[in-house]
Amino acid sequence: MIQLDNVNKSYCMGKGEDASRLHVLKDVTMRVDAGEMVSIMGSSGSGKSTLLNVLGLLDSYDSGEYTLAGESMSELSPTRAASLRNRHIGFVFQSFNLLPFKTAVENVALPLYYQGIPRKKRLRVALENLEHVGLLPWASHRPTQLSGGQQQRVAIARALAAKPSMLLADEPTGALDTETSYQVMELLTGLNREGLTVVVVTHESDIAAMTQRTVRLRDGKVVEATTNAQDPLVPAVTL
Amino acid sequence: MNFVDSLQEVVDTLRSHPLRTMLTALSVAWGIFMLVILLAAGDGISKGVTHSFRDDAVNSLWVYGGQTQKPHGGHPVNRKITLTNDDYHLLSRDVPGVEHITSRFYFQFRTMTISHGNRRGAFDIRACHPDHKFLEKSIIKRGRFLNDLDIREARKVAVIGVAVVEPLFGQEDPMGKTIVLAGTHYTVVGIFDDDGRSSEQRKIYVPISTAQLLSGATSDVKQIMFTLDEKHQERSDAVKAAVREILAGHHNFSSQDKSALRIRDNLETYARVTSVFSGVRFFVWLVGLGTMAAGLLGVSNIMLISVKERTKEIGLRKALGATPRSIIRLVVEEALLITGISGLVGLGAAMGLVHFVREHLPVNDYFREPAVDLGTVLGATLVLVIAGVLSGLVPAYRAAQVNPVVALRDE
Numbered sequence: 001m002i003q004l005d006n007v008n009k010s011y012c013m014g015k016g017e018d019a020s021r022l023h024v025l026k027d028v029t030m031r032v033d034a035g036e037m038v039s040i041m042g043s044s045g046s047g048k049s050t051l052l053n054v055l056g057l058l059d060s061y062d063s064g065e066y067t068l069a070g071e072s073m074s075e076l077s078p079t080r081a082a083s084l085r086n087r088h089i090g091f092v093f094q095s096f097n098l099l100p101f102k103t104a105v106e107n108v109a110l111p112l113y114y115q116g117i118p119r120k121k122r123l124r125v126a127l128e129n130l131e132h133v134g135l136l137p138w139a140s141h142r143p144t145q146l147s148g149g150q151q152q153r154v155a156i157a158r159a160l161a162a163k164p165s166m167l168l169a170d171e172p173t174g175a176l177d178t179e180t181s182y183q184v185m186e187l188l189t190g191l192n193r194e195g196l197t198v199v200v201v202t203h204e205s206d207i208a209a210m211t212q213r214t215v216r217l218r219d220g221k222v223v224e225a226t227t228n229a230q231d232p233l234v235p236a237v238t239l
Numbered sequence: 240m241n242f243v244d245s246l247q248e249v250v251d252t253l254r255s256h257p258l259r260t261m262l263t264a265l266s267v268a269w270g271i272f273m274l275v276i277l278l279a280a281g282d283g284i285s286k287g288v289t290h291s292f293r294d295d296a297v298n299s300l301w302v303y304g305g306q307t308q309k310p311h312g313g314h315p316v317n318r319k320i321t322l323t324n325d326d327y328h329l330l331s332r333d334v335p336g337v338e339h340i341t342s343r344f345y346f347q348f349r350t351m352t353i354s355h356g357n358r359r360g361a362f363d364i365r366a367c368h369p370d371h372k373f374l375e376k377s378i379i380k381r382g383r384f385l386n387d388l389d390i391r392e393a394r395k396v397a398v399i400g401v402a403v404v405e406p407l408f409g410q411e412d413p414m415g416k417t418i419v420l421a422g423t424h425y426t427v428v429g430i431f432d433d434d435g436r437s438s439e440q441r442k443i444y445v446p447i448s449t450a451q452l453l454s455g456a457t458s459d460v461k462q463i464m465f466t467l468d469e470k471h472q473e474r475s476d477a478v479k480a481a482v483r484e485i486l487a488g489h490h491n492f493s494s495q496d497k498s499a500l501r502i503r504d505n506l507e508t509y510a511r512v513t514s515v516f517s518g519v520r521f522f523v524w525l526v527g528l529g530t531m532a533a534g535l536l537g538v539s540n541i542m543l544i545s546v547k548e549r550t551k552e553i554g555l556r557k558a559l560g561a562t563p564r565s566i567i568r569l570v571v572e573e574a575l576l577i578t579g580i581s582g583l584v585g586l587g588a589a590m591g592l593v594h595f596v597r598e599h600l601p602v603n604d605y606f607r608e609p610a611v612d613l614g615t616v617l618g619a620t621l622v623l624v625i626a627g628v629l630s631g632l633v634p635a636y637r638a639a640q641v642n643p644v645v646a647l648r649d650e
Contacts, residue, residue: 082557082562083562085559086560
């Protein structure tokens with residue numbers, strides 16, 4: 001599903017004389033197979049969010065090769081990137097990012113709007129997805145009327161609405177308490193068992209432990225890739 | 240993406256900020272409201288002025304005797320020049336381009352008491368030639384105006400204005416009846432109307448020869464008025480010069496002596512007033528468009544703020560697969576919707592007010608029948624739509640450049 005080969009990314013810091021380059025991703029090589037659930041761990045500043053942005057086609061990279069579903073991701077136009085994001089990638093964010101003036105079902109339907117699907121069908125598909133995350137009764141509620149866990153489940157339903165090839169979750173439990181966090185992770189592992197590829201960025205090791213494999217980043221480098229114990233059926237993947 | 244769908248999306252976002260949407264809409268509505276009101280006001284004033292000229296023929300010259308200021312041919316200065324019947328004949332014979340010509344003479348007083356039976360009233364009496372009806376644009380309602388035979392035979396006939404009928408005759412038919420003026424009986428041979436000031440409908444016309452005869456068989460006239468065959472300034476300037484030349488020869492004053500004759504050139508006055516009003520119209524457009532431009536700048540500005548405030552939303556939309564084009568479309572449609580709807584509201588309100596004023600305006604000489612024509616309205620609407628798109632473009636491109644990574648970064 002995902003293949004990264006020696007991907008480098010650096011940001012320009014400051015301007016003019018003081019400019020210095022911040023090397024955020026250094027020769028990152030990693031692979032996520034279809035149907036896998038992988039966590040990316042690292043402390044703050046390790047480059048894990050940048051890696052997720054690159055994976056999610058929200059950010060470009062400087063060198064190396066990124067192949068998504070067999071297609072090279074270099075030199076993408078913004079329009080092409082938008083369409084790939086729409087078809088292949090579902091995003092889940094730490095702060096949910098639901099639009100406050102739309103109801104739960106309208107939020108879920110939003111990605112389908114950008115696929116040009118008619119409103120009626122959009123809302124039907126959105127309701128199916130809300131049912132999938134167990135929030136059908138809350139379909140016409142606005143985000144502010146929902147709890148944090150419920151909001152994140154709406155966000156997951158939204159990420160699923162366009163039937164993406166994979167789910168990218170950036171600290172999906174970062175704003176939730178432990179119990180709710182586990183419920184959300186349960187939902188994500190459940191989706192993974194149904195065949196969805198899931199990549200979770202987290203800094204919490206208990207969350208990472210719920211995935212099949214953990215890629216550790218430090219200072220922009222992949223330092224370790226371990227197969228997690230609770231699922232011995234998945235073989236370790238070498239880098 | 241069909242139109243209804245994207246409209247729904249725009250309406251959703253607009254409804255999420257009702258106050259801001261309302262205020263923005265108000266500024267645009269006000270802009271177009273002012274534009275239309277100003278245009279209508281300009282139209283009303285200009286119609287009022289044009290109307291006030293309807294009283295008299297526009298391409299006419301009115302000649303009055305004056306006082307000399309230059310010695311000439313052995314005559315001292317300050318000699319009074321009085322026009323006579325001879326001048327009337329001279330001008331009608333010798334000035335090229337004279338179309339209709341009349342002289343005017345008054346009795347001892349301009350306004351005199353007229354009676355019919357027990358009824359009496361004070362009215363203006365004008366003694367003139369038959370052509371006078373062209374100069375004053377008198378409209379014959381019944382009977383006839385004065386004719387050449389009346390002049391030649393100095394008949395005691397009168398043509399009365401429509402506003403004279405009721406006070407003197409009540410329900411009685413005035414035609415063929417007699418009115419008494421300074422002890423002389425006149426037969427009413429016609430009734431006329433006049434589109435000009437209402438005072439014009441209270442005049443009574445009698446043959447000039449009759450009035451002169453009854454005023455001591457004088458041949459003096461108060462003024463000579465005539466229309467020109469051609470309606471442009473070169474022609475009336477040439478005719479004015481010819482009039483001065485001819486009358487200077489006849490009365491023995493210098494043709495350079497401007498004060499010996501007073502000549503009122505209605506065409507010149509008309510041209511001057513209409514040029515003032517085309518200036519007014521230009522000014523009205525300028526102010527109106529300025530007001531509208533301010534409203535549209537307001538929209539653009541508020542859209543910029545809105546884009547900035549919605550950076551996160553736009554970033555999210557992009558993450559969910561919105562193309563730059565669809566983001567631009569969202570913002571431009573939003574601007575267009577605000578300007579379009581509020582513009583139409585402003586337009587409607589202005590048209591309503593203009594209509595109300597037109598219906599309830601008391602008749603007056605300065606402001607008449609204000610209106611905005613369809614072309615102006617369509618033009619204003621077109622300007623509005625184009626400006627709506629333009630005002631949305633800058634914010635839209637700003638929005639399209641939102642970087643989803645930055646926008647979605649958690650604080």
